[in-house]
Amino acid sequence: MSGYEQxxxxxxxxxxxxxxxxxxxxxxxxxxxxxxxxxxxxxxxQDAVRALDPGASTGYDAGSKQDRQPGxxxxxxxxxxxxxxxxxxxxxxxxxxxxxxxEQLAAxxxxxxAALDAAYAMPVKxxxxxxxxxxxxxxxxxxxxxxxCEAAAGILDPLAARLRVxxxxxxQVPQDLGEVYQLVYEFxxxxxxxxxxxxxxxxxxxxx
Numbered sequence: 726m727s728g729y730e731q732x733x734x735x736x737x738x739x740x741x742x743x744x745x746x747x748x749x750x751x752x753x754x755x756x757x758x759x760x761x762x763x764x765x766x767x768x769x770x771q772d773a774v775r776a777l778d779p780g781a782s783t784g785y786d787a788g789s790k791q792d793r794q795p796g797x798x799x800x801x802x803x804x805x806x807x808x809x810x811x812x813x814x815x816x817x818x819x820x821x822x823x824x825x826x827x828e829q830l831a832a833x834x835x836x837x838x839a840a841l842d843a844a845y846a847m848p849v850k851x852x853x854x855x856x857x858x859x860x861x862x863x864x865x866x867x868x869x870x871x872x873x874c875e876a877a878a879g880i881l882d883p884l885a886a887r888l889r890v891x892x893x894x895x896x897q898v899p900q901d902l903g904e905v906y907q908l909v910y911e912f913x914x915x916x917x918x919x920x921x922x923x924x925x926x927x928x929x930x931x932x933x
Contacts, residue, residue: 762787762805774891777888823885827885834875841871
């Protein structure tokens with residue numbers, strides 16, 4: 726009787742493992758670091774990693790003006806934003822899966838509660854012919870189903886909350902980049918060109 730609820734719990738436990746998603750975001754950070762991207766442009770990426778895994782390493786050292794060198798990391802802001810968008814898509818997909826499972830879990834909890842109510846309402850005879858045992862077994866089975874649902878909810882609710890925070894931070898990346906390199910983009914719009922092999926221009930935080 727509790728097979729369905731057990732399946733939901735197992736699926737919740739699988740979704741809870743966000744290791745691959747964390748690795749995807751940290752890979753974006755690594756590519757930005759190699760490219761010399763200003764630290765202020767990647768703070769939202771770091772926040773996204775910490776939202777998913779507070780213990781994950783988010784260290785970032787893009788170097789200074791003296792570290793300019795050809796090659797390494799993303800070759801353009803377009804590549805960087807594309808990689809960040811892919812990580813955002815992964816986070817969104819995981820959140821949708823979690824929310825869908827939450828809906829299924831809510832329905833399962835309602836069904837298990839209804840089964841428990843029905844079990845408590847089962848009539849028993851003063852002269853027991855096994856009816857008491859049947860009623861107790863039905864109550865125990867319904868309580869077990871409810872317990873499985875509660876365990877799954879204990880995983881899914883905080884997981885969905887963490888994913889929402891991470892997704893919000895990932896969506897902030899383009900804006901952060903635009904604010905940090907606003908003057909650079911204005912220079913390009915006016916016809917200016919950046920060095921073909923130069924590292925990304927560092928901001929004030931990187932120069933200190």
